[in-house]
Amino acid sequence: MKIAIDAMGGDNAPSIVIEGIALALKKFSDFEAVIVGNETQLKPFLEEFKIADHDRIEVVHADEVVTMGEPSTIALRSKKNSSITVAATLVSKGKADAIVSAGHTGAAVAATTVKIRTMEGIERPAIATIMPARDGKFILCDAGANTDCKPQNLAQFAIMAEAYYKLMFGKEEPTIGLLSVGEEDAKGNDLTKETFKILSGMPINFIGNVEGNDMFEKKADIVVCDGFVGNVVLKNSEGLAKTIMFWLKRSFTKKIIRKIGALLAKGAFEDLKKMSDKNEYGGAPLLGLKKPCIIGHGSSNAVAIMNAIRVAREFLNADVNDKISKRITESNISID
């Protein structure tokens, strides 16, 4: 089992990526790391984290990187020798079985979709993100890969997210909700009303529409939506959480007595930070490709990279793609 890792992707690459790979090599004995990046830049870190001579690594040189401000398409147009494009190409050629990147999300989606391609019966890949609910977690899918979708795409996202939920949380029939603006089936926009009908006829645990506030109360294990809405929700949630913490901090530092209170209750704030820890699951998979693809958050730390590798391994070990294929066939969703 070979996992191609984009060593140049992420805010703190390549240092923390190499550190994460070193952690994963220690923890998991069943995979080989194909490390893609600028050899000269990687060398000191491979030495620092003592894996330069490890028997389960291989370094593949790529002399370019897609940086955060660049358009997604650059990975396929002018920067064909970027680490993400080279890693995706390795997978497409059968030289690796899965891919991990904490770099530019759009570039990763573009490069993997074009190089690795979608599984048979899947028209569009989708990003599945694990989000914290009041109690437990839920999966939001699509969190940003597709800005314009057909109802059939959303139906496929439901099947793909179901397989991912089973893998991560071991629940056999996770509940699936459709993100909309009212609970009744007649509520929503043209896309969700049509999707509602398709989901109702599928062999899944569909519980109907869920609203923006229902998600955090975990009315459904999986919340399905198009990637435009999903990305807005994801970023809205991140932005609001940050803003509330900002307000709290500002208010806590206004008066001495509050400062003392905040000091005593320090642990509570640390608990809160843990609730939205992005490193625990290593990132979000791009579901529906022929090979597993895990996209880490730009701010991934070494533990996040190790977890992304862990999840990629689990995808392969559990044959998640094979399971999705079977469920897609069973569900008989026709794409025009």
Add this chain to the structure above:
Amino acid sequence: MKIAIDAMGGDNAPSIVIEGIALALKKFSDFEAVIVGNETQLKPFLEEFKIADHDRIEVVHADEVVTMGEPSTIALRSKKNSSITVAATLVSKGKADAIVSAGHTGAAVAATTVKIRTMEGIERPAIATIMPARDGKFILCDAGANTDCKPQNLAQFAIMAEAYYKLMFGKEEPTIGLLSVGEEDAKGNDLTKETFKILSGMPINFIGNVEGNDMFEKKADIVVCDGFVGNVVLKNSEGLAKTIMFWLKRSFTKKIIRKIGALLAKGAFEDLKKMSDKNEYGGAPLLGLKKPCIIGHGSSNAVAIMNAIRVAREFLNADVNDKISKRITESNISID
């Protein structure tokens, strides 16, 4: 100046609605309240709040109410004698100049749109909601009136929200952002890409795309989107804020030392609550109708009702509709 008030709408109607009207009558001498609802039920509250014999009230009987679980269309179909429909009819017949309701939002939108109708040149009315940013406030429009929109609709929302922003915050050229999934003009879905082009050519202070996280940093005074996305964002924000407060409370009560800390810092939590006070502006206007229509939150208190009446008066006093008309003509947005 006569303002029709749906006395039966809201979680605590008619009690708090009558209390709010009494407050408004004391504070503002320039309006008459046309109180619409079940006369028998209203009587004791009119007496309790000492306005039964007030010379600036008139009670118009309506024997039905649209309740929260009912479909929006019921206001126009089977419950034609509901308080919201009767109030909207009064406005349409010139017997009142504006309308205030804290009842069923969908029913209020349906009844007012059909009875009062949109202004010339406006195809669809839109809900404008004031939301708290890190510092200051921003307006989200449309927050839920239209689930499927054309680019021209969004362009009109921008003009209408601009007039409302000027009225509420006195800023002459508020900045306008388009809610999307990336900053570049080529980012977004089909709707936002087309809208971007139209907004760029309009005589407004358009600053380009804003993302879900940018809103709370107040990159723009006004954030324009379709009502499906707007409603999801609004409810997502309410749900997440509630969830974060739940987590904090749970975590603060875990240990004695934290409980003491929370007690000392009590004021900080009260500050936080004030940040998202929904009663301050009395609700959200449904912009674009021939007469001002203010929709209060279901959980409105008496101060919120008073503020909704205050805002309705300000709409009339400042001729906001007239200003919107002129700006629509200047902007020359063609609706196919």
